[in-house]
Amino acid sequence: MSGLRAKPTKEMLEWHDYELGVFFHYDIEVFQPEYSFGEDLIPASKWNPVKLDTDQWVRTAKAAGARYALITAKHGTGFCLWPTRFHDYHVGNASVTRDVVGEFVDSCRKYGIKPGIYYSLGSSHLDKICMGEDGQIDIKKKNDILLGQVEELITAYGPLAEFWFDGGILRPELGGPDIPGLLARIAPDLICFGGCPGIKNILRWSGSEQGVAVPECWSAAHFLTEPERKNVTCDSEGDPEDEVWAPVEVDMPVRDVMFAYMGGWMYHEKDADKTYDSEYLFERYLTSVGRNANLLIGCVPDTKGLISQDQVDSFVGLGNLINTRLTVHAGMSDKMIGKDRMEVWFDDPVDAEFAEIMEDQSDGQKVLEWILETRWPAYWCTKDGMDQWIPIAQGKSIGHKRIIPIGHLRGYAFRFRILKSFDGAVLKSFRIFGKKVSMEYHEHMNI
Numbered sequence: 001m002s003g004l005r006a007k008p009t010k011e012m013l014e015w016h017d018y019e020l021g022v023f024f025h026y027d028i029e030v031f032q033p034e035y036s037f038g039e040d041l042i043p044a045s046k047w048n049p050v051k052l053d054t055d056q057w058v059r060t061a062k063a064a065g066a067r068y069a070l071i072t073a074k075h076g077t078g079f080c081l082w083p084t085r086f087h088d089y090h091v092g093n094a095s096v097t098r099d100v101v102g103e104f105v106d107s108c109r110k111y112g113i114k115p116g117i118y119y120s121l122g123s124s125h126l127d128k129i130c131m132g133e134d135g136q137i138d139i140k141k142k143n144d145i146l147l148g149q150v151e152e153l154i155t156a157y158g159p160l161a162e163f164w165f166d167g168g169i170l171r172p173e174l175g176g177p178d179i180p181g182l183l184a185r186i187a188p189d190l191i192c193f194g195g196c197p198g199i200k201n202i203l204r205w206s207g208s209e210q211g212v213a214v215p216e217c218w219s220a221a222h223f224l225t226e227p228e229r230k231n232v233t234c235d236s237e238g239d240p241e242d243e244v245w246a247p248v249e250v251d252m253p254v255r256d257v258m259f260a261y262m263g264g265w266m267y268h269e270k271d272a273d274k275t276y277d278s279e280y281l282f283e284r285y286l287t288s289v290g291r292n293a294n295l296l297i298g299c300v301p302d303t304k305g306l307i308s309q310d311q312v313d314s315f316v317g318l319g320n321l322i323n324t325r326l327t328v329h330a331g332m333s334d335k336m337i338g339k340d341r342m343e344v345w346f347d348d349p350v351d352a353e354f355a356e357i358m359e360d361q362s363d364g365q366k367v368l369e370w371i372l373e374t375r376w377p378a379y380w381c382t383k384d385g386m387d388q389w390i391p392i393a394q395g396k397s398i399g400h401k402r403i404i405p406i407g408h409l410r411g412y413a414f415r416f417r418i419l420k421s422f423d424g425a426v427l428k429s430f431r432i433f434g435k436k437v438s439m440e441y442h443e444h445m446n447i
Contacts, residue, residue: 004422006220006245007364011189011201016247016361016400018114018161019289020322021068021296022061022315023251024104025265027075031303033261033268037076037124044079047094049305054100054107060299060307061113064281064315065322068114068161070296071104073153075118078125084152086145089125096305105157114161117153121146121165121177143177150179154187162203165194168231176231193249194233197223204246206293207236209263211252211284213293216397219365221246240368240397240422247399250288253298254281254311267300267308275310278317285322290356292365292399325433326354326403332431340418342430349376349410352434357416359398359427366425367398367418374411389415398427410437 008016029035031046061069074080081100083092091097101117108115130142154160170176180198183190188200195202204221206213218238234246253264255275261268276284281297288295299315302308330352331344342357352374359367373389393404416430 003241004364005243008245018067020066022066023296023298024071026301028079044093052305054103058107058111063319065319070116072118078123116162118164139175146177162191168194168233169196202246203249204234206248206250212287213291217292219247248293250293251296267302272310281318282321290403329431330434334429343415345413349437354433355404356431358429366422369420373415
């Protein structure tokens with residue numbers, strides 16, 4: 001079957017392997033939580049994280065099993081967490097003058113975590129300083145600052161695993177900054193969330209901030225270019241025949257998206273009881289990483305510059321759950337049988353909780369439909385001389401990784417088959433996670 005158009009770059013294949021990241025959200029409104037956007041700016045002097053410890057932040061991310069982390073270098077207020085040269089609303093003019101972005105990047109590299117940066121192209125402060133006497137925004141001045149700060153961040157703190165443009169990029173023909181031109185000049189291989197045509201490596205949004213990718217999540221998508229769309233982004237659903245390699249990055253806050261301060265994306269001292277527990281985060285891991293997406297979990301430093309214990313506990317617990325339930329397999333295969341299947345066999349039955357399948361995406365995402373089957377011993381399952389395989393799950397997309405919960409099903413063998421694909425589909429590995437059940441148990445149960 002033909003029709004495959006999108007193929008990943010080597011940078012994108014590496015990004016898929018990251019799987020789990022932590023998204024550190026920090027802005028000056030943490031020090032004045034009653035602030036509402038559109039009001040007068042919060043004075044830079046309010047910024048006062050006297051115990052700032054980015055090492056503690058990154059250790060928390062690493063304990064969760066994260067391989068990369070992002071920081072909000074500039075969020076909605078426009079306050080910059082690095083000493084930018086383009087205006088004076090930044091940490092260099094605050095009560096605590098430390099370069100938060102620089103320290104964060106250094107901590108990431110110290111602990112083997114890939115650093116990335118979030119940068120909001122819109123902000124209350126930027127609109128104020130670019131407002132003319134006639135009440136109109138000076139577009140050239142605004143774009144010069146935006147391009148200057150993006151270049152400043154990339155050149156001062158790179159190389160970066162990812163650069164996050166919140167909400168996409170305004171089209172240049174509608175007055176937006178020429179981000180594609182800038183990146184082509186200084187960082188052509190940089191991976192960009194919310195990227196637009198002209199950018200080499202693009203990530204797309206899942207459509208929600210609740211840690212859930214659609215069950216059939218494709219690595220390919222297309223740009224939404226309707227005239228009414230000022231910011232060109234990719235569609236959230238994707239399609240295996242689309243032309244742009246733009247995998248999904250699923251973001252979610254660590255605190256309740258419905259009831260916590262700022263949707264859980266900024267710290268508030270009264271929200272400790274709204275922090276998601278590790279079991280909930282693990283479920284979201286399954287509905288994101290387990291569906292061919294990366295998961296980026298928010299983490300909110302407090303007014304002292306530390307990660308609160310409730311968050312640390314949840315991240316440590318998540319790492320423990322991943323390690324105990326999805327790291328040591330009961331059995332695996334990395335060899336295909338023919339061109340369409342992999343099998344895992346056991347001498348004794350296995351109480352299987354998850355099946356995990358990985359696809360080789362180096363030449364594109366090619367599997368279009370699959371089936372997972374199990375069986376009992378041959379002397380139980382022959383009928384008219386034919387072995388009986390029992391279907392237990394079926395789907396379409398695999399991509400980087402598909403984790404299939406199978407609810408402690410017991411079996412002697414498991415088979416994964418490709419039912420439909422583009423030409424040349426290759427499975428990378430097939431693993432079963434669970435516990436082996438001894439034959440003594442079966443004899444005791446008269447099985």
